[in-house]
Amino acid sequence: xxxxxxxxxxxxxxxVLTGTGLVQAMMVWTLVSGNDPEDGTxxxxxxxxxxxxxxxxxxxxxxxxxxxxxxxxxxxxxxxxAFRYVDGVIGAIVAAALLWFAVTAVDAPxxxxxxxxxxxxxxxxxxxxxxALIVLVLRMLLAQAVARDVExxxxxxxxxxxx
Numbered sequence: 059x060x061x062x063x064x065x066x067x068x069x070x071x072x073x074v075l076t077g078t079g080l081v082q083a084m085m086v087w088t089l090v091s092g093n094d095p096e097d098g099t100x101x102x103x104x105x106x107x108x109x110x111x112x113x114x115x116x117x118x119x120x121x122x123x124x125x126x127x128x129x130x131x132x133x134x135x136x137x138x139x140a141f142r143y144v145d146g147v148i149g150a151i152v153a154a155a156l157l158w159f160a161v162t163a164v165d166a167p168x169x170x171x172x173x174x175x176x177x178x179x180x181x182x183x184x185x186x187x188x189x190a191l192i193v194l195v196l197r198m199l200l201a202q203a204v205a206r207d208v209e210x211x212x213x214x215x216x217x218x219x220x221x
Contacts, residue, residue: 064131068124075120078113085110104164108157115153122146136200136207144197148190155186 085106122143129135129143162179169175 071120082110082113108160112157115150119147119150136204148193151190155183158183
């Protein structure tokens, strides 16, 4: 990964992390302070809490991707330490999907006239879970690469002993 790509990716990650943090802080302040311009009904409060938690899951994924990019730059991504961060990304995506299903459930009573919206929202949740499965497959590829790297290191050590 080139230096320009790493810098650009880190800038985007930092920008998104800062933005989600600021929005989270404003939403928490609105919930806690009681200065809510809305009427404070349960669905609006629930949607705000779900949104705050959803942003937290995005932030977890961003931090994990940041750490993986750091490992790529150092050349240590093909190690067992990388699995922790890949698992963090998978967990964050699954959490986001579950939160999206919660949004769908909170919104469903308001969609009685058009239940297709609820079905579409459920489909989006399934698609997000599909992204988690894709990352899981990539994790399996990483496991194979780590195993090959360990095997190559052992073979190199054996070859060095022979020579």
